[in-house]
Amino acid sequence: MKWEGQRESDNVEDMREQQSAGSPMLGGRGLSLGGIVIALLASWAFGINPMTVLGLLDGGSLPVNSPAPQQTRPGPKPQDPAARFVAAVLADTEDVWGSYFEGRQQHYAAPKLVLFRDHWPTGCGQGEAAMGPFYCPADQKVYIDLAFYATLRDRLGAPGDFAQAYVIAHEVGHHLQQLMGTSAKLEEARGRVSPTVYNGLSVRLELQADCYAGVWAFHSQRGKDWLEQGDIAEALNAAAQIGDDTLQKRAQGRVVPESFTHGSSAQRVSWFKRGLAQGELAACDTFRAKQL
Incomplete structure (x- = not known):
């Protein structure tokens, strides 16, 4: 993926050198270590905050009014290659979706x-x-600890920059989905x-996000021609490696389809490919699809 020299987003907030307020809590009344592992593996499918997953598994509910995040000033624009790569990809999503919505007389x-x-x-x-990585609808921010990419490569078997x-x-x-009310x-x-x-x-919501990622890739390549041989295969492999069935096999050695929240490997690959092939959000209506 030829990302060097591309525009980098100014919407990246680098908090890596700042001290977080509070301390991490897994909580959970009677939740086993195995349950925690399964919940965290499922959360690696990029859907929601696993603290929410753990809370629901333990009989809790979604937070209604979460405490406001610590008010801090973002650090300087990151200069390390991994962070600059993220900024370049984020910038391209801004360009693609900004242009896409502008063409429909809407603001992104x-x-x-x-x-x-x-x-x-x-x-x-x-x-x-x-x-x-996860998206928080309450503050409309994407959160990433870049160490996850090593996990994606080494533990989940999905290497590559396009992954x-x-x-x-x-x-x-x-x-x-948040902007459109889905x-x-x-x-x-x-x-x-x-x-x-x-x-x-929930599965349909996640598969739609996969399809949207495919739509982005369609327009991104058209606009920048920055993908190289093997890049699409990297993304498809990543989609396959974080399917519910694959994660469940890895975590517990068996598959429980009725507990799926993100979709199987085949479904995630299929919906990404659909978005990539058609390049239209309308192609991603997973909620009306009879077969996923």
Whole structure:
């Protein structure tokens, strides 16, 4: 992926050298270590804050009014290659979605992206490095501890710079869902439907974010021609490696389809490829699809 020399986003907040307020808490009344591992593995599918996952597994509920994150000033514009890569990919999502929405007489409000180490307070609760990247709708920010990319490469078997770009594009996909009201509709359904039905809706939300990542890749390549041989394969491999079935096999040696929240490996690959092939958000209506 030929990202050097491309525009880098000014919406990156580098908090890596700042001290986070508070201390990380896993909490959970009676949640086993195995349950924690499974929850964290599932959260690596980039969907939601695993503190929320752990809370729900333990019978809790989503936070309604989370404490405001610590007010700090972002550090200087990052100069290390890993952070600059993230800034370049984020900038391209801004360009792609800004142009896409402008062409439909709409405004795209880009998210901020926060770089942190270990743990950091967010509008959705305490962010942890073990969560992997996640999007917080409460403050409309993407959070990433860059150490996750080593986990993606070494433990999840998904190396490559475009695999890393896919991670960012997926999280920005959740931001699009927030802007378009999709996430709010899903949250409204909570409590009105059974856990099984809600899990099914959650899968559709995640697969739609994968499809949106594919739409971004379609327009990104058209605009910059910066992908190299093997880049798309890297993204498809990353999508496959973080499917619910693959993560469950890795964590517990068996697959429990009724507990899926993000979709199987085949489904995640399929929806990314659909967005990549068609380049239109309308192609990503997972909620009306009869077959995922």
